[in-house]
Amino acid sequence: xxxxxxxxxxxxELNKSIIGKTIAHIEEYRKNTIYADESxxxxxxxxxxxxxxxxxxxxxxTDRNCDLIIHLRMTGKLILADLTDPxxxxxxxxxxxxxxxxxxxxxxxxxxTIHILNRDNRHEILCRLGCEPLxxxxxxxxxxxxxxxxKSSIKSFLLDQRAxxxxxxxxxxxxxxxxxxxxxxxxxxxxxxxxRLLVTKTRQILKIALEHNGTSISDxxxxxxxxxxxxxxxxxxxxxxCLCGHQVKRTKSSGRSTFHCPKCQKEKEV
DNA sequence: ATTGCTTCCTGAGCGC
DNA sequence: TGCGCTCAGGAAGCAA
Numbered sequence: 001x002x003x004x005x006x007x008x009x010x011x012x013e014l015n016k017s018i019i020g021k022t023i024a025h026i027e028e029y030r031k032n033t034i035y036a037d038e039s040x041x042x043x044x045x046x047x048x049x050x051x052x053x054x055x056x057x058x059x060x061x062t063d064r065n066c067d068l069i070i071h072l073r074m075t076g077k078l079i080l081a082d083l084t085d086p087x088x089x090x091x092x093x094x095x096x097x098x099x100x101x102x103x104x105x106x107x108x109x110x111x112x113t114i115h116i117l118n119r120d121n122r123h124e125i126l127c128r129l130g131c132e133p134l135x136x137x138x139x140x141x142x143x144x145x146x147x148x149x150x151k152s153s154i155k156s157f158l159l160d161q162r163a164x165x166x167x168x169x170x171x172x173x174x175x176x177x178x179x180x181x182x183x184x185x186x187x188x189x190x191x192x193x194x195x196r197l198l199v200t201k202t203r204q205i206l207k208i209a210l211e212h213n214g215t216s217i218s219d220x221x222x223x224x225x226x227x228x229x230x231x232x233x234x235x236x237x238x239x240x241x242c243l244c245g246h247q248v249k250r251t252k253s254s255g256r257s258t259f260h261c262p263k264c265q266k267e268k269e270v
Numbered sequence: 271a272t273t274g275c276t277t278c279c280t281g282a283g284c285g286c
Numbered sequence: 287t288g289c290g291c292t293c294a295g296g297a298a299g300c301a302a
Contacts, residue, residue, distance in 0.1 A: 001295065032278095056296080074295050075280085090280085109279045111296070152273060161297075169295070218282090218294080255275080256295065 002072045003056060004133065004166030005206055006214035006228060010078055011053045013223045014060070017080055022047040022098040023062065026116070033092040033105070036116035040066065045116070055129045055165030061119065068095075069115040069125050070105070075219040076112030079104045108219065129165040133202050138164065143195050150187035155253060157187040167202075169256050170215055170237045175202050177236035182265040183258050184251075189269045208233065236260065 002010070023045045028034045036042060046064030053059065058078070060068040070078070079085070081102050093105040093114060105114060115125055130146075131137040150157050157163055158172045167175070176183050178201040181194055190198070214220060214228030217238070221227060239248050242261040251258045 071296085073297080107279095108281070109295080111278065150272090156274080159296085253274095257293090 001074050001168055001170060001217065002076065002214070002220050003168035003171050004053075005171075005209035005212075005230065006220050007053050007056050007058060007072070007166070008210055009213045009228060010072075010223055011051055011058055014051045014058070014078070014080075017223065018048055018060075018097070018103065019051070020047060020049070021101070024096045024098045026093065026095050028093045030092045030110060033107070033110070033112070034114045034116065037118055037121065040116060040118070042116065054126050054132070055161055056168070057126065057129075059122070059126075065119045067115075067117055067119050067122050069117070069122070071113050072107070073109070073111035073113075075108040077104075077106040077219065077221045077225075078223055079106060079221065079225055080223045103223075128162055130161060130163040131165065133164055133166055134206060138199060138202070140192075140196055140199060143199060144192070147187045147190050147195065152187055153183060153253060154181060154185050154187045154190055155183035155258060159256075166206075170217070170234070171202075171205060171209070173237040173257075173259050174205055174234060177242070177260065177265060178205060180265050182262070182267045183253065183260050185267065185269070191269050194269075 024043065026034065026042045045066045046062035048060055049063045050061040051059065056071060058070040081104055088104060088106050090106050090108045091104050092107045092110065095103040105112065131142055146163050147157065155172055155176065158167050158175065159169065175198065179194060179197045181190065209215060209230040212228055212230040212233065213222060215230040216227035217231055235243060236248060236259045239259060242248055242264055244264060246261050246263040248259050249262050
């Protein structure tokens with residue numbers, strides 16, 4: 001499940017490997033994978049000159065003012081290859097470069113998308129996203145203001161991309177455990193001290209995960225098909241017992257697995 | 271306005 | 287061996 005550290009890892013690796021390459025053609029192998037502006041000729045998108053990330057979106061920009069905006073959802077992968085891998089059963093699209101190398105978009109569960117559009121329309125995809133947790137905008141003041149009027153749980157707040165962009169289920173579980181806050185707490189009951197802790201721990205966990213090239217629980221792979229290694233450092237997600245030996249409680253909230261330790265994570269503000 | 275449920279999809283893992 | 291069931295999950299879309 002690619003979240004911010006996984007997407008950022010892919011962006012860093014793409015920046016080392018496909019900058020300057022000219023897009024020769026793009027083929028879609030499954031419907032509803034590519035959404036392209038009708039006015040664009042996919043054989044004339046130009047050469048790649050910048051690759052960046054916003055939330056969980058990968059933005060590949062070309063020198064002809066076009067953007068490829070990719071979302072991997074749960075099982076999407078971008079794999080750089082010289083030849084098409086015949087064992088890849090779930091290739092949804094292939095971007096072929098002028099030098100004959102290929103960037104393959106694999107996606108078992110088919111929810112991932114590639115939007116191809118003129119740069120002027122970039123905001124149509126990105127405008128709904130909230131603040132970046134690794135940017136200075138993610139601070140006590142911003143968070144306090146956002147949390148005040150939220151009645152939903154702190155977990156659903158952190159998962160809401162319109163509030164904070166880039167966090168997913170695994171990191172939200174880890175962040176709340178690190179802060180000692182129960183995922184079931186109402187967002188507007190988070191105290192000043194806890195907000196400051198949320199800012200610090202979120203940044204810390206994302207940075208460490210990034211140093212380990214992200215978390216590979218099942219599907220996430222880097223562009224050379226290698227796994228990340230932060231799964232070895234998870235403290236609550238998928239665990240039976242927390243570090244202190246307490247039983248971890250597993251629940252579901254809005255369809256997602258939630259792990260928390262009732263002893264280490266406060267159910268109520270103090 | 272805000273919130274939370276349903277939907278999309280496939281493969282792994284399980285019990286029988 | 288194979289069947290049917292459950293689970294994994296991001297975010298759009300919709301209903302309350």
